[in-house]
Amino acid sequence: MAPTVGLFIPCYVDQLYPEVGLATWQVLRQVGADVEFPRGQTCCGQPMANSGCAAEARPLAERFLRLFERYDQVVAPSGSCVSMVRHHYRELLGDRPDLERVASRTFELCQWLVEVRGISRVEGEFRRKVGLHRSCHGLRELRLGRSSERVEAPYDKVRQLLAPLRGIELVEPSRPDECCGFGGTFAVNEEAVSCLMGRDRLADQEKAGAEVITGVDASCLMHLEGLARREGRRVEVMHVARILSQARLS
Amino acid sequence: MSSRDDILRALRRAGPPPTPVPEWTGRAMRFDDPVSRFLETVTAVAGTPLRVPDLAAADAAVRGLETWRRARLTATLVPGVGRSSLDLDAVARPQDLRDLEVAVVGGAPAVAENGAVWIPGSRLGRHRAVFVIAEHLVLVVRAEDVVHTMHEAYQRIQFERPGWGSFVSGPSKTADIEQALVIGAHGARSCAVVLIG
Amino acid sequence: MSGSLPVPPGQHPRAAARFLAQETRVRRHDAAGWHLRSNRDRGAASVPEWEALREAASAIKGHVLSRLADYLEEFERNAAQNGIQVHWARDGAEHNAIVHGLLAGRGVTRVVKSKSMLTEECGLNPFLEARGIEVTDTDLGERIVQLLGEPPSHIVVPAIHRTKEEIGELFYRRLGTPAGLADPTALTEAARHHLRQKFLDAQAGITGVNFAIAETGGVVVVTNEGNADMGTSLPPIHVACMGVEKVVPRARDLGVLLRVLARSATGQPSSVYASHFHGPLPGGEMHVVIVDNGRSAILARDAFRPSLWCIRCGACLNTCPVYRRSGGYSYGATIPGPIGSVLSALRNPRAHADLPFASSLCGSCSDVCPVRIDLHQELLAFRRELAGQGLVPLRKRLAMKAASLVMRRPALYALAGRVVRFLLRAAPWALRLGPGAAWARQRALPPGPRESFRDLWQRRAAGGEGGTP
Numbered sequence: 001m002a003p004t005v006g007l008f009i010p011c012y013v014d015q016l017y018p019e020v021g022l023a024t025w026q027v028l029r030q031v032g033a034d035v036e037f038p039r040g041q042t043c044c045g046q047p048m049a050n051s052g053c054a055a056e057a058r059p060l061a062e063r064f065l066r067l068f069e070r071y072d073q074v075v076a077p078s079g080s081c082v083s084m085v086r087h088h089y090r091e092l093l094g095d096r097p098d099l100e101r102v103a104s105r106t107f108e109l110c111q112w113l114v115e116v117r118g119i120s121r122v123e124g125e126f127r128r129k130v131g132l133h134r135s136c137h138g139l140r141e142l143r144l145g146r147s148s149e150r151v152e153a154p155y156d157k158v159r160q161l162l163a164p165l166r167g168i169e170l171v172e173p174s175r176p177d178e179c180c181g182f183g184g185t186f187a188v189n190e191e192a193v194s195c196l197m198g199r200d201r202l203a204d205q206e207k208a209g210a211e212v213i214t215g216v217d218a219s220c221l222m223h224l225e226g227l228a229r230r231e232g233r234r235v236e237v238m239h240v241a242r243i244l245s246q247a248r249l250s
Numbered sequence: 251m252s253s254r255d256d257i258l259r260a261l262r263r264a265g266p267p268p269t270p271v272p273e274w275t276g277r278a279m280r281f282d283d284p285v286s287r288f289l290e291t292v293t294a295v296a297g298t299p300l301r302v303p304d305l306a307a308a309d310a311a312v313r314g315l316e317t318w319r320r321a322r323l324t325a326t327l328v329p330g331v332g333r334s335s336l337d338l339d340a341v342a343r344p345q346d347l348r349d350l351e352v353a354v355v356g357g358a359p360a361v362a363e364n365g366a367v368w369i370p371g372s373r374l375g376r377h378r379a380v381f382v383i384a385e386h387l388v389l390v391v392r393a394e395d396v397v398h399t400m401h402e403a404y405q406r407i408q409f410e411r412p413g414w415g416s417f418v419s420g421p422s423k424t425a426d427i428e429q430a431l432v433i434g435a436h437g438a439r440s441c442a443v444v445l446i447g
Numbered sequence: 448m449s450g451s452l453p454v455p456p457g458q459h460p461r462a463a464a465r466f467l468a469q470e471t472r473v474r475r476h477d478a479a480g481w482h483l484r485s486n487r488d489r490g491a492a493s494v495p496e497w498e499a500l501r502e503a504a505s506a507i508k509g510h511v512l513s514r515l516a517d518y519l520e521e522f523e524r525n526a527a528q529n530g531i532q533v534h535w536a537r538d539g540a541e542h543n544a545i546v547h548g549l550l551a552g553r554g555v556t557r558v559v560k561s562k563s564m565l566t567e568e569c570g571l572n573p574f575l576e577a578r579g580i581e582v583t584d585t586d587l588g589e590r591i592v593q594l595l596g597e598p599p600s601h602i603v604v605p606a607i608h609r610t611k612e613e614i615g616e617l618f619y620r621r622l623g624t625p626a627g628l629a630d631p632t633a634l635t636e637a638a639r640h641h642l643r644q645k646f647l648d649a650q651a652g653i654t655g656v657n658f659a660i661a662e663t664g665g666v667v668v669v670t671n672e673g674n675a676d677m678g679t680s681l682p683p684i685h686v687a688c689m690g691v692e693k694v695v696p697r698a699r700d701l702g703v704l705l706r707v708l709a710r711s712a713t714g715q716p717s718s719v720y721a722s723h724f725h726g727p728l729p730g731g732e733m734h735v736v737i738v739d740n741g742r743s744a745i746l747a748r749d750a751f752r753p754s755l756w757c758i759r760c761g762a763c764l765n766t767c768p769v770y771r772r773s774g775g776y777s778y779g780a781t782i783p784g785p786i787g788s789v790l791s792a793l794r795n796p797r798a799h800a801d802l803p804f805a806s807s808l809c810g811s812c813s814d815v816c817p818v819r820i821d822l823h824q825e826l827l828a829f830r831r832e833l834a835g836q837g838l839v840p841l842r843k844r845l846a847m848k849a850a851s852l853v854m855r856r857p858a859l860y861a862l863a864g865r866v867v868r869f870l871l872r873a874a875p876w877a878l879r880l881g882p883g884a885a886w887a888r889q890r891a892l893p894p895g896p897r898e899s900f901r902d903l904w905q906r907r908a909a910g911g912e913g914g915t916p
Contacts, residue, residue: 011854014900015864016871016893021900037904043854048847050808052830052839056851063855091828140810148488149766149814151497175481179768183807185843188885190805192464193772195889196473197807226890254535257739261516261691264747268513271696272506274703276499291716344681345647363494363706364716378728379680382673382720400717401702409663409698412529412726417705419717422673426588426604428611429479430631435587436639436646437673437720 005033006071008064008106010081010218011043017218023245024077024109031117031249033075038067045092046084050184054092061089065102073116074106077241079138079216082108087141108216109241111142113249114157124247127167131210131235132159133201133224134177135217144216148176158216158240165247173204182223198227202235212236214243278399284362288396289445291365295420296433297441305330308390308444312354315442317386321351327375328356328390331444344379353384353438357418358395359406360445364419366400367391367443368407371414378414382422387438389418393447452598456779456791456798459805463773472608473772479607480764480771486714487762487815494710503703505819508756511695512746518661518694519737525664526735529726536738539569545736546571546653546686550580553684553732555650559642561668561675562586563655564602564759565688565738568781571653582653583645585674587638594621600775602782603712603761608774642674652678656689657758658704659735662697665725666735669708669718676722683731685724691742692755704758707817711760745793750828754789756818763812763822769805778802785812785822792829800838803829846882864899871895 005028009021028035045060064085068074076082085106093099113119138144138158145156162168181187181197188194202224205213211234215221218239225237281287289299300311312318312332325347326332332354341347355374357367367389371378381387397403409415422437433439454462467473491497511518523533534549536542542565550558558575560566560582572582572593584593588605591614592598599605606614615629624637654675658667666687668675679685695701709718727733745751764770764784775783780791780799788802803826812822833839853859870877872895879887886892898906 009900011860011864015868016896018896018898018900018903022903025904037901039901039905040857042857042860043850045851045854048851050827050830051843051847052803052827052832052834053844053847053851054831054834056847060851060854088827091831136807136809136811140814147811147814149491149811151491151494177811179807179809179811181768181807183809186804186807188882190460190463190769190807191885191888192460192467193769193805194807196467196772197768198890200477222893223890226886226893229891230889252535253537253541256537257535257691257737257743258516258519260739260743261519261746264743265515266513266749266752269510272503272510274503274699276496276503279495295715295719348643348647361717364709366717366721377680379677382676382680399702400706401699404699404702407698409665409723409725411525411663411665412531414722414724414726416676416720416722417717419719422671422719424587424635424672425713426586426591426606427614427631427634428475429482429604429607430611432632432635434639435635435672435674436585436642436677 002032002034003072005035006068006074007035007037008041008068008074008076008081009037010076010078013077013218016222017239020077020218020239020241023239023241026245027109027241027249028075031113031119036071040067044081044084046081047184049084049088049092058092061092065098069098069102072105073112074102075109075112076106077109077216077239078218079108079135079142079144080219082106083137083141108138108142108144110158110161110216111144113161119161119249121250122161122164122247124165125167126165126243126246129169129171129209129211130162131171131173131205131208131213132162133180133205133213133215133220135215135220136179138216139177161244162240171208171210173208175204180220180224182220187223195227198223199231202228202231202233206233206235210235212238214238214240216240274401278401279363280398281362284398285393285396285445288360288362288365291362292420292443295365296423297365297420297443300442300444302444302446304446308446311444312388315388317440318352323350324352325350325380325384326354327373327380328354331390332388338375338377338380341377344377344383347377347380347383350380350384352386352388353380354388354390355381356390358391359397359403360391360395361400361403361417362396363399366417366419368403368415368417370410372410381418382437384438386440387421388442388444390444390446393445452776452779454776454779457801458779459773459777459801462777462779466774466777467772475610476608476774477771483604483713483765487711487765490710490714490716493716494706500703500707501817501819504707504817505756507695507700507703508818512692512752512755515691515694515746518696519691521661522659522664522694525662527664529664531664531726531733531735534734534736536736538740542569542688542736542738542740543571543574546688547575547578547580549686549734550575550651551578555684556580557649558582558651558653559585559645559649559678560653561655561670561678562589563653563688564782565655565690566653567599568740569738583642585642585645585678586670587635587672590638590642591617598781600783601761601764602759646677646681649678649682651682651684651686653686653688654679656687656693656735657708658701659689659694660698660701661694663725665723667701667721667723669721671719673720676720679724680728683728685727685731685733687724687733687735688738689735690738708758708760711762711815711817741794751789751793751825753820754786754793754825756820757786758818760817762815762817766811766815768809769807778805785826789822789825789829796833796836796838800833803833861901868895868899
């Protein structure tokens with residue numbers, strides 16, 4: 001029996017970027033996953049938790065566990081939401097076996113494809129120059145890739161899924177993984193710094209030749225796209241699920 | 251209750267349960283040729299490495315240094331290498347060494363990973379200021395005293411107590427003005443390292 | 448708190464906005480920090496066992512804090528055997544009084560001081576100066592900010608916020624260098640001459656302490672400039688000031704700590720000088736002042752205890768994308784950046800409630816920290832602390848309460864989502880008002896799709912295509 005996969009679509013993806021949700025579902029289906037979308041889901045509680053409002057986040061964490069505990073695996077197109085579940089629910093709920101069970105089986109999409117499904121072949125085409133934006137939660141908490149600060153053998157689970165696409169040219173900005181400045185409420189609390197950080201990412205990626213900026217977190221991409229459109233930049237911003245949904249993975 | 255008692259009591263109350271002291275059991279870097287690596291690192295830290303076969307050659311190398319040849323006031327703490335133009339023991343105050351141009355000082359061990367040389371105070375004669383007040387410093391080390399990393403260096407060092415000792419790695423420097431590296435801050439402006447062996 | 452900070456605490460967002468409004472300044476400051484970060488990366492990469500070293504350094508520091516009082520007593524015993532006089536200060540005021548008492552009691556009026564963030568924290572300079580003791584900061588960066596009448600804006604590179612032209616102008620006014628001279632080498636030369644006289648005339652030298660060795664009763668002071676050595680080998684009196692957390696068990700533990708310190712700070716394999724003091728100069732005196740000043744309170748807190756492991760390398764400042772773009776002064780604290788935000792908030796949560804939020808929680812600081820302090824986790828934990836103490840602004844708490852309420856009711860959530868999407872499509876101007884303004888001033892609003900993902904899923908499921916879109 002194939003493991004059941006609970007699809008977790010973060011609140012802002014559900015409402016603002018449904019195509020990312022669709023693409024994620026398509027990718028899961030394409031690799032033969034038995035996918036369900038529990039309709040009671042809403043939000044993982046990260047905005048509340050990141051504001052220090054643990055009491056407001058806690059009921060959402062409980063809700064998440066209840067909704068998703070029946071699945072063998074949980075997959076979401078968001079590094080930060082998955083990191084919330086895997087690493088930060090413990091801060092809200094303490095050490096609990098039910099939490100441990102769900103947290104250890106919750107994955108970001110690329111993480112799931114590489115670590116759980118062992119995807120090694122990616123057949124498809126994407127004839128564009130692509131700059132990979134290495135979102136912080138995915139990078140430094142889920143360890144989707146080696147962060148530039150660390151001294152260890154390099155690895156990059158997102159890049160390894162994109163690189164085989166025919167015609168793709170992956171470009172590297174001068175600062176491989178500097179934060180885009182979204183940071184949740186940081187984006188509005190510290191508006192000036194947030195926007196400067198984002199503009200610097202855009203400039204860096206464009207200087208490297210990126211026509212498309214991709215990443216695992218639609219929140220970062222929303223911030224980057226918002227800045228890009230305001231600056232009149234032509235660069236496109238696309239969640240990695242949308243690029244992968246055009247390919248055959250095995 | 252003295253401040254001392256208050257502080258110690260507060261720290262004992264506040265601290266987590268005691269754990270055993272950790273030991274470094276890691277595999278530290280090792281070099282195929284630590285002596286060469288040492289000399290390369292000395293260059294990298296803006297020092298001037300000179301490798302010589304014996305003490306006489308060390309003496310010749312020091313006397314051949316541009317800074318030595320131009321100097322009038324020199325001091326050596328390494329018998330047989332260079333000469334002292336003044337009697338260091340007769341200098342009453344360390345401030346009186348203010349015009350010293352070259353100081354020749356011996357040390358051990360020498361550390362390959364960072365070009366540092368351990369100088370115990372006992373090797374500096376009457377005034378330890380001699381190593382930092384001189385315009386130019388010459389360090390004399392032996393090949394057999396080169397170690398790979400700081401771990402080994404600390405294994406070999408015995409602190410003089412009471413006393414003083416210092417690792418010195420290259421000439422003094424600063425990058426406080428727009429991160430521009432400037433060689434020669436308050437200590438020696440140049441550091442020649444003469445390695446014998 | 449040292450002297451008068453140019454920016455009062457609690458104003459990071461506003462101060463940051465002012466700082467970065469000057470484009471050339473923020474570009475330069477950001478590049479300076481990134482340059483140090485890049486050098487650090489190169490230094491770290493040259494040590495294959497780097498991550499193991501970080502782990503070991505972390506373990507040493509963690510262990511020390513579990514037996515801190517014992518190690519301090521051992522240090523005191525051994526230091527006394529070396530002829531070092533050990534003093535204890537509960538807080539900054541006691542520290543200042545002790546140092547002043549030592550100096551005044553010996554008729555000292557001219558002191559040279561090498562870098563010590565602890566003495567900054569205690570406000571030692573103004574205290575001594577008010578009592579007729581001239582204090583010359585001898586680290587070049589520190590001397591520059593001292594002459595400017597400013598506090599340091601970085602713990603390793605105190606004048607990182609100043610250009611060479613500004614420093615040239617300062618030296619022209621205060622040291623008599625030629626007008627318009629802005630070459631760093633020439634300016635450093637001028638500082639060397641100026642400070643050399645200070646060293647020669649000094650009657651006492653004050654230093655910080657990078658590490659105090661319990662096993663042997665010595666203290667270690669590291670510099671690149673040699674100023675700590677000039678300041679302690681010329682005058683006969685040495686006063687070394689240390690926080691309680693600076694003690695390490697044994698000399699061999701320095702093998703680990705010194706291997707990570709300089710590489711993390713500047714990328715060099717070691718600092719130029721790492722001097723180990725086990726006693727006074729012959730005929731002189733050496734004093735060590737051990738200071739608590741709130742550290743025992745931090746020690747008591749599991750979540751924040753690791754902040755005491757800090758070896759003051761500055762790596763977290765250099766890597767922090769926020770620090771680099773906002774400058775040290777915007778933090779309104781003695782130590783800025785990630786570690787400064789934690790330490791300041793611990794010391795005074797009310798005054799520094801802005802600092803744990805002056806971070807995007809990117810985690811880069813935690814990954815560069817040589818002693819593996821989980822800095823970004825501590826910042827997040829402190830946000831909970833602030834919320835618990837009622838120090839998160841009401842507006843924000845209410846917004847989160849409202850959001851939580853909505854998110855707990857899927858039907859309400861779906862409705863709210865529909866409304867927002869409708870406004871995005873039909874009346875985006877409405878969303879650019881109020882809280883939306885902080886987004887929309889510089890960023891385009893996201894699109895307002897007609898259907899949410901769940902709408903699509905629902906529709907296709909209802910359409911009977913095997914229950915899935």
